[in-house]
Amino acid sequence: MFQMLNEKERNEKGLLREDAKSLRKLTREQLAELEEREKTPREKMMDLIITVLPAVVLAISLLEYTIMPDVNPNPMRHIYTVVLAIVFVAYTAAFILGKIKESKGDKKLIRSLRYRAPLYAAIAAILTLYDILTIKTNYFTYPLVPCVNSIMYAAWTDRAELLRCASHTLVLMFKGYGLGVVLGLITGITCGYSRKVNYWIDPILKFMGPIPISTWIPIIAVLSPSLSGGALFIIVVGVWTAVTNASRAGVANVDKAYFDAAKILGASERQLIFKVAIPAAMPNIMAGMTQGMMTACTAIMVAEMMGVKGGLGWYITWVKSWALYNNMFASLFIICLIFTIVTKILNMVKNRVLRWQIGVTK
Amino acid sequence: MAVVLKLDGVSKSFARVEKNDITNALENINLEMHSGEFISLVGTSGCGKSTMLRLIAGLITPTTGTLTVNGEKIEGPATSRGMMFQQHTLFPWLTVEKNIAFADTMAGKNKEQASVDEVNRMLKVIGLENFRVDYPAQLSGGMQQRVALARSLICKPEILLLDEPLGALDSFTRMNMQDEILNLWKENKQLVIMVTHDVDEAIYMGTKVLVMEPHPGRINNIIDIDLEYPRNRASSKFVEYRRQILDLLHFGQKED
Numbered sequence: 203m204f205q206m207l208n209e210k211e212r213n214e215k216g217l218l219r220e221d222a223k224s225l226r227k228l229t230r231e232q233l234a235e236l237e238e239r240e241k242t243p244r245e246k247m248m249d250l251i252i253t254v255l256p257a258v259v260l261a262i263s264l265l266e267y268t269i270m271p272d273v274n275p276n277p278m279r280h281i282y283t284v285v286l287a288i289v290f291v292a293y294t295a296a297f298i299l300g301k302i303k304e305s306k307g308d309k310k311l312i313r314s315l316r317y318r319a320p321l322y323a324a325i326a327a328i329l330t331l332y333d334i335l336t337i338k339t340n341y342f343t344y345p346l347v348p349c350v351n352s353i354m355y356a357a358w359t360d361r362a363e364l365l366r367c368a369s370h371t372l373v374l375m376f377k378g379y380g381l382g383v384v385l386g387l388i389t390g391i392t393c394g395y396s397r398k399v400n401y402w403i404d405p406i407l408k409f410m411g412p413i414p415i416s417t418w419i420p421i422i423a424v425l426s427p428s429l430s431g432g433a434l435f436i437i438v439v440g441v442w443t444a445v446t447n448a449s450r451a452g453v454a455n456v457d458k459a460y461f462d463a464a465k466i467l468g469a470s471e472r473q474l475i476f477k478v479a480i481p482a483a484m485p486n487i488m489a490g491m492t493q494g495m496m497t498a499c500t501a502i503m504v505a506e507m508m509g510v511k512g513g514l515g516w517y518i519t520w521v522k523s524w525a526l527y528n529n530m531f532a533s534l535f536i537i538c539l540i541f542t543i544v545t546k547i548l549n550m551v552k553n554r555v556l557r558w559q560i561g562v563t564k
Numbered sequence: 565m566a567v568v569l570k571l572d573g574v575s576k577s578f579a580r581v582e583k584n585d586i587t588n589a590l591e592n593i594n595l596e597m598h599s600g601e602f603i604s605l606v607g608t609s610g611c612g613k614s615t616m617l618r619l620i621a622g623l624i625t626p627t628t629g630t631l632t633v634n635g636e637k638i639e640g641p642a643t644s645r646g647m648m649f650q651q652h653t654l655f656p657w658l659t660v661e662k663n664i665a666f667a668d669t670m671a672g673k674n675k676e677q678a679s680v681d682e683v684n685r686m687l688k689v690i691g692l693e694n695f696r697v698d699y700p701a702q703l704s705g706g707m708q709q710r711v712a713l714a715r716s717l718i719c720k721p722e723i724l725l726l727d728e729p730l731g732a733l734d735s736f737t738r739m740n741m742q743d744e745i746l747n748l749w750k751e752n753k754q755l756v757i758m759v760t761h762d763v764d765e766a767i768y769m770g771t772k773v774l775v776m777e778p779h780p781g782r783i784n785n786i787i788d789i790d791l792e793y794p795r796n797r798a799s800s801k802f803v804e805y806r807r808q809i810l811d812l813l814h815f816g817q818k819e820d
Binding site: 460469470484557 | 621642645647701719
């Protein structure tokens with residue numbers, strides 16, 4: 203006979219007490235874990251192998267580098283050994299810590315390692331292969347393609363100059379990007395909001411927008427006595443265009459219903475802009491800022507390589523003319539590193555600002 | 565405070581997008597409404613129900629005629645006239661409690677203890693105390709409308725305008741919300757004007773049902789609903805009112 207158990211009966215049977223009540227106090231991770239399908243022993247084994255893989259590949263890489271003989275000169279050859287060893291120890295330590303935490307029920311670290319492991323293993327494998335193709339076999343001709351250790355050696359010996367150049371690049375980037383974003387937000391938001399302002403700004407955008415960054419260089423060289431001022435100009439123009447376009451579109455497309463609702467709740471003209479239009483346009487504004495950052499990175503490199511006497515872009519062209527290929531690669535890596543970090547920070551800001559979008563968009 | 569809302573020869577026309585002429589959304593409306601009344605506006609689509617609410621809210625200006633509250637002309641929106649829309653229009657970037665406190669934030673008094681207390685009270689009234697720091701997108705449709713209701717009630721409006729507030733809800737949530745709105749209205753005795761497509765809802769909630777006609781929008785009839793709250797949807801009088809209103813809306817002929 204079909205009969206529903208009432209709450210009291212379920213309580214007596216221990217069903218509600220044990221399951222449902224503890225359910226009410228779950229954390230987000232516990233919930234995800236609970237709803238996840240149980241893994242088969244085979245899958246668990248695969249997980250373990252994949253998570254250990256980076257350590258294995260790093261160990262192979264370490265052995266390969268130290269045991270195989272170098273065919274080309276390689277001063278201070280153990281910088282790379284030490285770096286590899288540190289990475290190996292760090293990863294292994296993280297893995298052991300993750301396993302210990304897992305046994306105590308905290309799976310966060312081990313999951314994160316499992317997620318990153320394939321990428322880390324691939325990077326380590328590529329580095330090993332690269333090392334064999336350069337210093338160990340000279341398949342890539344020395345000194346045009348230097349091995350990792352030579353690049354690190356070059357970076358270390360010329361560290362003072364590289365640091366100076368890096369800070370020069372960073373300063374120029376922050377000035378240009380900051381100014382471009384501020385100006386872009388002001389014009390973009392006012393254009394989105396006011397047709398009159400848009401009437402005057404829109405032609406400028408249409409005119410300046412399609413001009414590629416590098417086109418400005420000869421013009422700047424003629425018009426501006428100092429190229430660093432000119433470099434700042436092209437970065438600002440690039441960032442300004444991107445941010446203006448995006449924030450203008452964002453503000454202009456804010457759902458009218460939000461303005462109606464805010465007006466009824468007593469918002470003034472000013473509050474409509476700052477409390478409704480800008481937050482509503484934030485996804486667009488952030489997209490514009492990301493786009494602007496890419497433009498800024500391109501612009502700064504173009505400017506430094508074509509005239510500005512300083513910065514990593516200048517350093518690259520300068521060491522190339524002296525055939526210092528190790529240094530060239532070293533600065534390239536530093537440029538990559540800087541741009542990656544800057545983009546990462548911007549992304550973190552974006553995720554923080556747009557937290558409310560979780561669940562609204564994919 | 566008791567208020568009297570007067571519409572004096574109000575007409576509203578809109579320019580059409582495609583052709584160079586106009587649509588007459590409302591024509592020569594004369595009405596008087598008082599505090600404590602619950603006016604249901606019914607009518608087929610295009611009869612100017614929403615336009616009337618937007619005029620009273622002050623979101624749009626009439627083409628001719630005047631709207632007054634206690635003799636004062638309505639010019640632009642004011643917090644004394646709250647409004648709730650069919651779509652909740654909650655600000656997706658603000659949490660539930662910040663949405664409710666929005667009017668106070670605009671007035672610059674959201675940090676005051678009185679405002680904090682009032683937001684807490686509202687959260688309790690709508691039963692969403694556990695969702696205060698969630699964003700609107702994480703709530704169900706019924707919860708979102710409850711937050712929207714709380715948000716429009718926080719500045720204690722003398723006139724509450726409801727533009728199909730329950731149109732997007734499922735029928736159970738809808739019936740619950742009808743009672744919730746009625747309770748709040750009985751407590752505060754504002755003037756409530758509600759647009760609805762649902763004749764049952766209009767009779768169940770309104771002290772008066774205003775039947776409108778389209779092309780151009782005008783008032784066809786005003787029916788006083790002489791029933792005690794809470795009303796029984798199946799009582800013979802209720803059914804009689806429904807028949808009468810459906811007749812006025814030209815949906816009644818098929819019965820005979």
